[in-house]
Amino acid sequence: MSGENSLIRNANPDDLDDLVNLENASFSTDKLSRRSFRHWISAEHCALLIAEINEVTAGYILIIYHPGTRLGRIYSLAVDQKHRGRGLAKQLIQAGEQAAQDDGKLYLRLEVSVDNTAAIKLYEALGYQKFGIYRDYYQDHKDALRFQKRIRHYSDTLQHRSVHWLKQTTHFTCGPAALMMAMHGLNRAYQPSQEEELNIWREATTIFMTSGHGGCHPVGLALAAKRRHFKVEVWINQTGTLFIDGVRNEDKKQIVDLVDNGFKRQAEEQSIPVHYANITQNELINAFKTGALPLIMISTYLMDRKKVPHWVVMSGFDDDCLYMHDSDPDEHRQSELDCQFIPIAREDFDRMSCFGKNRLRTAVIIR
Numbered sequence: 001m002s003g004e005n006s007l008i009r010n011a012n013p014d015d016l017d018d019l020v021n022l023e024n025a026s027f028s029t030d031k032l033s034r035r036s037f038r039h040w041i042s043a044e045h046c047a048l049l050i051a052e053i054n055e056v057t058a059g060y061i062l063i064i065y066h067p068g069t070r071l072g073r074i075y076s077l078a079v080d081q082k083h084r085g086r087g088l089a090k091q092l093i094q095a096g097e098q099a100a101q102d103d104g105k106l107y108l109r110l111e112v113s114v115d116n117t118a119a120i121k122l123y124e125a126l127g128y129q130k131f132g133i134y135r136d137y138y139q140d141h142k143d144a145l146r147f148q149k150r151i152r153h154y155s156d157t158l159q160h161r162s163v164h165w166l167k168q169t170t171h172f173t174c175g176p177a178a179l180m181m182a183m184h185g186l187n188r189a190y191q192p193s194q195e196e197e198l199n200i201w202r203e204a205t206t207i208f209m210t211s212g213h214g215g216c217h218p219v220g221l222a223l224a225a226k227r228r229h230f231k232v233e234v235w236i237n238q239t240g241t242l243f244i245d246g247v248r249n250e251d252k253k254q255i256v257d258l259v260d261n262g263f264k265r266q267a268e269e270q271s272i273p274v275h276y277a278n279i280t281q282n283e284l285i286n287a288f289k290t291g292a293l294p295l296i297m298i299s300t301y302l303m304d305r306k307k308v309p310h311w312v313v314m315s316g317f318d319d320d321c322l323y324m325h326d327s328d329p330d331e332h333r334q335s336e337l338d339c340q341f342i343p344i345a346r347e348d349f350d351r352m353s354c355f356g357k358n359r360l361r362t363a364v365i366i367r
């Protein structure tokens with residue numbers, strides 16, 4: 001690039017026209033709109049970088065972070081046709097990896113169309129590893145390959161299990177979706193379905209929770225798993241009625257209390273171990289290592305600032321992170337990929353895996 005000065009910098013509102021032009025020239029479908037670019041220029045939780053050559057915009061990369069986790073996603077990348085083949089995309093990705101690392105991210109993931117040879121070669125050359133395919137991903141119905149790279153390296157201690165991801169079909173059935181993932185992960189003969197999801201919810205629900213439908217009670221989920229011939233163990237760090245504080249109405253409180261007592265009585269009758277203690281990360285990991293799949297209740301606060309109790313299933317661990325499958329794609333995790341093996345840093349995990357002002361920590365270990 002003799003006589004050429006290239007520079008990578010953060011995007012600002014003056015780049016809008018150039019970004020839109022670059023986008024339109026580079027992609028025929030799934031284009032980012034002017035409005036999206038305007039949003040991402042000022043948004044937190046992302047890196048939007050511009051490559052300039054002799055002060056002219058020549059390319060960009062957009063990396064979106066998944067709040068509360070160690071995951072970032074290369075959402076888009078393009079280099080102006082005139083400037084391709086000179087290493088600009090490589091520089092953009094490397095600068096993006098650095099920005100993501102500086103913002104505490106451990107992994108970058110991305111999707112790329114199966115026929116985009118240039119981009120696939122580029123990602124492979126930079127150490128991205130293929131880990132799946134999405135059928136019919138783009139507006140033009142082409143399939144997408146999924147790539148991942150660990151951008152910060154430690155000793156390679158990852159242990160994970162192939163857990164088939166499921167999307168919950170209602171906003172209150174995270175518990176059943178997590179349980180179905182675990183049961184299918186442990187026994188491929190077990191077949192999840194929407195009917196199963198609703199049946200499990202009916203078996204395990206607290207009936208009321210805050211002002212809406214009840215979510216699932218840990219002991220209710222354990223009973224549902226036992227009914228389906230799995231071995232279960234429950235951990236709850238408090239003995240009182242769960243989720244009762246958020247319910248205002250006295251009649252509803254009484255019902256939540258009745259359901260809680262009923263579940264605990266049935267667990268006793270069926271000899272389901274319920275440990276009234278804090279489960280530690282090491283206990284979760286030991287259970288996982290010995291073949292179990294733990295369901296863990298997290299608060300979504302670090303992810304979306306909503307304080308909602310939410311069930312996820314543990315799908316792996318290493319020295320830095322515990323990994324979760326989450327059945328609920330949200331505004332930050334638009335793709336299935338972002339909902340699988342979500343890396344939660346160990347130092348964030350304890351904060352994330354407790355809920356409410358009395359710091360409820362609960363898990364259901366399924367074998």
Ligand SMILES: CC(C)(COP(=O)(O)OP(=O)(O)OC[C@H]1O[C@@H](n2cnc3c(N)ncnc32)[C@H](O)[C@@H]1OP(=O)(O)O)[C@@H](O)C(=O)NCCC(=O)NCCS
Pocket residue numbers: 026027076077078079080083084085086087088089090091111112113116117118119121122123125
């Ligand atoms: C993909 C794209 C960003 C590459 O930009 P670029 O600046 O030309 O890429 P670079 O010069 O940095 O190339 C780096 C490496 O990528 C690979 N590569 C890039 N273009 C390639 C091509 N046309 N064929 C094969 N390999 C290619 C090579 O491994 C190359 O390394 P090398 O030059 O040492 O062989 C660009 O072609 C583009 O904007 N395409 C349209 C938009 C798009 O597809 N974006 C990706 C969406 S996931």
